[in-house]
Amino acid sequence: MTLDMFFDPFYLKAIVRTPDPFRHQAPGFEAEGIARTALRGVYRQGATGLQALGELRFRNFGVNRGRIFSESAGIMTRDYLNIRGFRIYRGLLDTTEQAALVEDLRGVVAQAPMFSPMTPYGKPMRVRMTSAGKYGWMSDKRGYRYVTEHPDGRPWPAIPGRVLEIWQELVSAERGPDCCLVNYYGEGAKMGLHQDRDEADFSWPVLSISLGDEGLFRIGNTTRGGKTESIWLLSGDVVLMGGAARLTYHGVDKIRFGSSSLLEKGGRINLTCRVVD
Numbered sequence: 001m002t003l004d005m006f007f008d009p010f011y012l013k014a015i016v017r018t019p020d021p022f023r024h025q026a027p028g029f030e031a032e033g034i035a036r037t038a039l040r041g042v043y044r045q046g047a048t049g050l051q052a053l054g055e056l057r058f059r060n061f062g063v064n065r066g067r068i069f070s071e072s073a074g075i076m077t078r079d080y081l082n083i084r085g086f087r088i089y090r091g092l093l094d095t096t097e098q099a100a101l102v103e104d105l106r107g108v109v110a111q112a113p114m115f116s117p118m119t120p121y122g123k124p125m126r127v128r129m130t131s132a133g134k135y136g137w138m139s140d141k142r143g144y145r146y147v148t149e150h151p152d153g154r155p156w157p158a159i160p161g162r163v164l165e166i167w168q169e170l171v172s173a174e175r176g177p178d179c180c181l182v183n184y185y186g187e188g189a190k191m192g193l194h195q196d197r198d199e200a201d202f203s204w205p206v207l208s209i210s211l212g213d214e215g216l217f218r219i220g221n222t223t224r225g226g227k228t229e230s231i232w233l234l235s236g237d238v239v240l241m242g243g244a245a246r247l248t249y250h251g252v253d254k255i256r257f258g259s260s261s262l263l264e265k266g267g268r269i270n271l272t273c274r275v276v277d
Contacts, residue, residue, distance in 0.1 A: 083229055084219050085245025089170075093236040097162070098211055098262055104160035105182060105211075105269065108132045111157040112150045114184060120144065126189040132159045135179040135276050137198070144198050146179060146276050159273070167207055167273055170240055177207070177273035185215065185255050185268040193220050193228075193251040196241070196274065204275035205242025211235050211269040214256040220249035235260045 081088040093101065114128040117139040131137055135146040136156045149155055159180045167177055183191070196206050210233045217239075220228045230253065233239070241248070255268045263269070 083231060084248060085243055086219055087240040088231065089238040091236045092238040098236050101162050102211060102262060104162055108157050108160065108182065115151055127191060128184045130182050132157050132180040133178055137179060137181045146198060163271060163273060166209065166238060171205060171207055175275065178276035179274050181272045183270045185252065187257040190254050191252040193218065193249040195247050195249055197247060199274055199276050201275060202246045205240050205246060207273040208239040209271040210237045212260045212263040213266060213268040214259045215268050216253040218251050218253050222247050224249060235262050
């Protein structure tokens with residue numbers, strides 16, 4: 001296998017033919033995200049990974065219990081937990097990647113400072129937030145909605161490239177997110193059970209990235225009430241909420257303040273990327 005073949009997109013498509021029903025499927029679109037996952041594994045394993053990838057051309061892929069696997073090598077393996085349709089990728093971002101992403105977010109906040117929104121009922125929310133992308137999410141007495149400007153009147157900054165790379169790997173390389181909502185949970189902050197339903201097209205999943213302190217994530221049902229399940233999300237975890245789970249109620253009950261050293265002053269950052277239009 002030559003390097004030219006390695007970077008040939010047609011060759012990559014020949015390697016991976018298994019469609020991923022969780023990724024957004026455009027007509028004729030194949031699961032290129034699986035190939036990108038394979039590439040990440042190759043980069044981390046060097047020449048050994050490259051040789052194994054060459055062997056994969058003659059192997060079959062499958063999806064088994066939330067794991068993309070190969071019979072010949074585990075270089076592209078990406079495990080996830082599946083709770084009520086929520087895909088939870090444990091530790092997708094290592095500590096170096098997390099720190100780099102936090103630095104990117106400092107640049108976002110410098111252009112679009114954090115603010116404390118009000119609910120339509122006149123109560124302040126317990127999280128502080130800002131956004132990046134074409135739109136930002138807003139809540140006030142007028143209701144929940146997307147807007148094109150920060151409360152200070154300036155356009156939202158661009159979504160950091162590192163966030164877009166994660167979206168491209170797990171969701172789509174053809175269509176990027178319109179909004180990256182940045183929520184900061186300080187000590188005592190939480191988020192009640194809610195649905196993400198201010199978007200026009202629910203066929204696109206919501207991508208969530210956790211940074212900093214651990215957060216107790218609660219997953220409910222597509223209607224209010226009923227039994228729920230909870231899991232502690234750790235720094236570097238990534239969650240995909242799509243398919244039947246796209247309109248499932250979910251929230252954050254509490255954080256373990258000081259459980260991570262990623263943020264100097266503690267707290268949890270949660271990024272959620274959405275297609276709005």
